[in-house]
Amino acid sequence: MNGITDVLIRAPFYLPAAKGMLFFVFVLHFLFVLFTVGTAILAVTYLLEGRRGSGRPDRDKFLLERFFIHKSLAVTLGVGAILLMMLINTVPFFTAIRLVPGGWMLLVALMLLAFGLLEYVLERKGPTGRRHVVAAVAGLACMLAVPAVFSAVIASAENPRWWTAVLWRAAPGQLAAHWSARFLHVLGASVVFAAALQFLFLSRRDEAARASFRKWIVGGLIFQFVAGVGLLASLPRRPDAWTAGVMLYGIAAAAVLLWALAGARWARLGPATGAILLVFILLPMLLTRQFLQDAVVVPVNDLARSNARLYTATLAPFRSEGLAIYEANRGLDFSQPQMIYLRSCKFCHGGSADGQGEDAPQLFVKPEDLTALRARPGELRKILLNGVDGSAMPYFGVYTAGQLDGLINLLYTQYGVKERPEPPSAAVSPEDRAQAELLFQSTCSICHGADGARSEFGRHLRPPPPDLQRLALAPQHAFDVITNGYPGTVMPSFARLPEPVRWALVEVEQSKYQAGR
């Protein structure tokens, strides 16, 4: 017995502790996401105002500089949230991503574009040109698309009953409404938090800027109350009393902040009070989210874990077989031609290359008896690289030229392939030979071509007949094919011909072979 069962159910540490860590990491990450997204919105708005002449020019620059710090922290912090989500919510997380995988991967491009374009805007020298405006707006659009995709994935993960519908593009309107409300709520929060960060801490000495940030916070909070009503209405499930209580805390804190900033008393709001209010807004907001999520996701996780345990138990009897195959295949040396033959050729052509491999009976077109093959190395290489159309013989381009050299050499030295056919043992009379020549021209040439290099018709057969100028067979085998036909191909039996004529046909066939080519 070995230590591995299903690695998916081997949690590396106590899961409730991991959940606590996830919440902590997520709060930090989300805070910087709000700063990042909100600062981008503010900066681009200022840039547009500056260009219209209604604001100070380049007023966006100090915000964009801060944007770059916020975004670096938002991205790096976010990785931890992803790691913990993969661990804790394995099934809902990966399933939701597989529902919208293109969007999830698009996040990489969206972030690169957003950060790159806004960096370009920040680095501008001299007056703000049209191209800067375009870059700023496009950068902001990419930036806003990022929380839109995240909201879609998380909203999907939290609603297992709609998974199948989302997968087959039949998502109910309710999910779309919930997702939109959620996205808007994140945007509103971004504006409030980014403006509050400037208002309370980073721009305390700039009175004009503070006045502007105050308006953004007030506007943002009012927007949040409206968006919040929409979000509540769109919730797929009614929150329980405990969740509703936590949520009310946040709403109350937001109302206090609005009250403090709306009138003339705003100047008295200090950083400490402001920060406490913001914490009382952010934590209930994220706790509400967490409780709503847990109500659905915890039972799914429990079910998934018990299923995984059951599945591991089901697989347990097969573990040793799987591992035995792994051990047996370790370190096989495919630079050795013998290994290539044993693994790639033997199951059809057989251990003694007589075409009687283990799988030969499965095949309609029988594998060739290699010991009877008479061809030059170049022809063998062509067959190995192209396969034989209309048969099971695949192409072996997985081997390099050097590996194929070794294999071809092995076929000559150990498996009885020869470069030229030996003459038939039976003596052929001139009359039989003449009859055979006539027969070849009248009948065989229909497919094989008068010169043995295949007629136009023959070339289109699947499998095509061999090019007799390049490939011959040992006399007895050629005789057998002429006598019995080649099963699975159009090559018929010529058993009705007298035996000496068939032997003469073998000679005619061999006469087409051009060993020099």
Next chain:
Amino acid sequence: MNDFPLYQAPYIGNGMVIGANAVLHVFISHGIAIGAFAMLAFADAALVRGYLEPDKHWDAFLHRFLKFTVIMVTVVGSVTGAGIWFTTNALAARASASLLHMFFWPWFVEYIVFILEAALLLYYYLYWDSFSKFARGWMTLPYFGLVLSSAVLVTGILGFMLTPGDWPRTGSFTSAYFNPSFLPQLATRILFALVIGELLAIAFVLPFRAATRFTAAALKLFGLWLALTLPALVVAAWAYYYSVPFGSTTWIDFAVLTSNLSQHAWLMTLGNIAGIALVVGVAAAALRGRVRLVAALIFPALAYSFLFVAQFERIREFIRGPYLMPGYMFANTLLLEEEPFFRSTSTLRNSYWYQRSPGGDSVYEAGAYLFGLNCSGCHTIGGLNDINRRVAGRTEDGLYVVISRVHEMVPFMPPFSGNEKERRIIARFLYQLNAGKVAMRSDARFQPRTEGQ
């Protein structure tokens, strides 16, 4: 529930998407975050300690190089780093879930290190000019401690995927993490990071070439670094090569050349000799102060260094085949023990999402789904590594036999997991697909068109 909904990135396939993001990330996280920053920190420390002749151009050079480094690392480097999770989450869900469970702690510690790195880099960038001379001589050491820890933490996992030690038998984390290719791979990574950093530093000197004294001194400094690290890189790469089992290294040529070029192995040899010659040429020209020659060689040499990274990662990811987690999971994310289990029961009956797909249970639906589960980690339908090209010309019975034997014939391919009937179904599906009898409605989700059956 043992699977997730099927998905493949249309046309280019999953490996190429993961690889493109990862190669870009490795070039930046190694070449810039480690290499370029090392050159920068070294030059600055040498300058403040008086080992280099003071020159106003040094300040301009360092300033520009630092800005480039910070923007590349914090914008492209960090986003593509997160992108490794985004792409593998979406394209190799089961593998990233399993690897994460196994290596949670190295990754989580790496995450903390990653945050500190980013914060420290921003801190240097914002306050570089305000540090005292003493601080500038020493302050970058913690950063190097962090980036090297990052490299150490992640290389253990990458090494495991190639050389798992005796983990498959014992399940021992220590054995998996501290595996045979860990140290040589780590040394190779750090050394090629330095080489890329040196090349970038040389490229950033060139715009100042009008200042001949500065240019000569700077080229000599970075040229010397290059001349010292290159031989070390060769030794490390050699050790790395010999740490990987012989059975895997057989496939290095094919990993790079693919079936398109597998008969022309000389291309790879020649390309690499030419590339290394370019880098050696840059080192020699820089040491001898041949500015024009350096200018002519530096961009081709940088391009080669990028291709080297791509080649390095491609080989590592390819020759570990057919496994993703050796002894546990195949490259198509099916488990080793699932192969005998599905052989004796059924793949499709055990697939949660197949049971919930909207189409019927026809041969084509089943065949397409089996293709998605078994083959779509590497093969596409009609795109890169097109399955149509692989099966062209085969008979249906031939496909049946080849599919049952494919893991023996082509040892970097996983076995087909499915019962007898399912082998017949996938052979029929692939044969009809190749004959143009079945078209796909959704490449990404492996849904065939069902009309006209």
